[in-house]
Amino acid sequence: MDTKDDMATTSLPHQLKIAARSRIAPFIAMDVLARANAHAQAGRDVVHLEVGEPGGGAPAPVLEAARRALEGGAIGYTEALGRPALRAAIAAHYRQSYDLAVDPGQVVVTVGASGAFVLSFLAAFDPGDRVVVPEPAFPAYKNILRALGIEVVRLGLGPASDFKPTAAMLEALAPPLHGLILASPGNPTGTMLARSELAALAAFCRARGIRLVADEIYHGITYEQPASTILELDRDAIVINGFSKYFCMTGWRLGWLVAPADLVRPIELLAQNLFISPPALAQEAALAAFACRAELDLRVETYRRSRAALLDCLPKGGLDRFAPVDGAFYLYADVGHLSADSHDLCAQVLEHTGVALTPGTDFDGEGGHRYLRLAFAGAPDRVITGAGRVVDWLRSRR
Numbered sequence: 001m002d003t004k005d006d007m008a009t010t011s012l013p014h015q016l017k018i019a020a021r022s023r024i025a026p027f028i029a030m031d032v033l034a035r036a037n038a039h040a041q042a043g044r045d046v047v048h049l050e051v052g053e054p055g056g057g058a059p060a061p062v063l064e065a066a067r068r069a070l071e072g073g074a075i076g077y078t079e080a081l082g083r084p085a086l087r088a089a090i091a092a093h094y095r096q097s098y099d100l101a102v103d104p105g106q107v108v109v110t111v112g113a114s115g116a117f118v119l120s121f122l123a124a125f126d127p128g129d130r131v132v133v134p135e136p137a138f139p140a141y142k143n144i145l146r147a148l149g150i151e152v153v154r155l156g157l158g159p160a161s162d163f164k165p166t167a168a169m170l171e172a173l174a175p176p177l178h179g180l181i182l183a184s185p186g187n188p189t190g191t192m193l194a195r196s197e198l199a200a201l202a203a204f205c206r207a208r209g210i211r212l213v214a215d216e217i218y219h220g221i222t223y224e225q226p227a228s229t230i231l232e233l234d235r236d237a238i239v240i241n242g243f244s245k246y247f248c249m250t251g252w253r254l255g256w257l258v259a260p261a262d263l264v265r266p267i268e269l270l271a272q273n274l275f276i277s278p279p280a281l282a283q284e285a286a287l288a289a290f291a292c293r294a295e296l297d298l299r300v301e302t303y304r305r306s307r308a309a310l311l312d313c314l315p316k317g318g319l320d321r322f323a324p325v326d327g328a329f330y331l332y333a334d335v336g337h338l339s340a341d342s343h344d345l346c347a348q349v350l351e352h353t354g355v356a357l358t359p360g361t362d363f364d365g366e367g368g369h370r371y372l373r374l375a376f377a378g379a380p381d382r383v384i385t386g387a388g389r390v391v392d393w394l395r396s397r398r
C-alpha cells in the first residue's frame, strides 16, 4: 500500500530535470536586502540604501481610489490589455508630459514594468536573436532575455563615454543585432541620454532593422532637463514605463508599455495567456495617480536635496567619482581606488556601519566589481545618516 510516508521515503528513479533556462543570475540587491533585514532582526539599526524604492508610498488620492474600489464591489479580471479608462489616461499623460499624441489602443497595462519586459521581449524577439544590453544596467534585462533563450550582446560602458552608448559603439558589434535595450535615466547610473543622442541611436537602429526597447520608468525624476521619450523619435520602438518610481506605487505591481500598432495583438495574446489581466484594484487606484503630479513633483524635490547632500558628503570619505546623476535616485560610485572587489566592500560596510549598499556586479558582470550603487529614494534624514556612517568608516580605514 502506498502511504504518504512511503512515497516520501522512496527514492526517485531519476533525478528530475531543472530547466537550464532557469539558471540565471540572482538580483543581488534583493539578496543584500535579505541580509540587511537579518541584521535589523538581530537588533541593529540598518539604513537601507540598497533598493530603489520611493519612501513615501502612494499619494493619498490613490489610496482613496483603492478604498472606493474595494467598497464598490467585485475586484475581478479586467481586459488583458488593461482597463480602457486607464489606457486612455496613460495616453493623455503623453499629451500632457511630452505634447505627444499616443493612441490609447497602443497602450498596454502590465504587471509592473517587469511584466512589460516579459511581454515585449516575447513579442519582439525569437530564441537565438541577439539583443544588445548596454551595461551597467538593470539586471532583469539580461536575466529575462537569457531565460527566454535570447542571446545577450553586452556593450560595456564606462566614464569614457559618460556611461552612454553611442551609434559608433553599436557599429563595432558583430552583426546580426535584433534589438537594443535603452534606459534613460538609467539604473544604476541615473545617467540620461539627450534627445540628440537618442535620435542618433534610433536612426542607427532604424537603418538596420533593430528593435529598440526603451525603459522610461525613471521619467519624471530628473534634475537638470526633462527626459525625452523615444516615441518622439521612433514609432517602431517599444516604450516601457510604470507606476513604481515617479508615482511611488511599487507594491501595486502596475506598469505599461506603448507598442507599435502591429505588435499590440501579439502582445494581447501573450498577456491573456501569461497574466489574464493586470491587477484590477491597482488599475482603479492608478486612475487617480495622474492628478497627483504636484505632490509627486515635491517628492522629486526631496530626492534632489538628498542628491545634493550626498554629492557634498561622500567625497569626504573618498567617494568622488560618479556616473552623471541626471535623474533617477541612484549614485553609481567608482570604488576601484578603495577596494578591488565592491562585493566585499559592501559586505564590510554593512557589517561595520549597518548601511546596505549594492555592489556594481549586480549591474555589470564584467566591470561592476569596481563600482557600488547607493539608492537615495528613502527618507532624506536616513539617507544622510547612512552616508555619514559610510564616510566615517571609510575615513577610519585610511
Ligand SMILES: Cc1ncc(COP(=O)(O)O)c(C=O)c1O
Binding pocket: 052, 111, 112, 113, 114, 115, 138, 183, 186, 187, 215, 217, 241, 242, 243, 244, 250, 254, 255
Ligand atoms: C530600470 C528599471 N526598470 C524597471 C524596474 C522594475 O519596475 P516595476 O516595479 O514596475 O516592475 C526597475 C526597478 O527597480 C528599474 O530600476
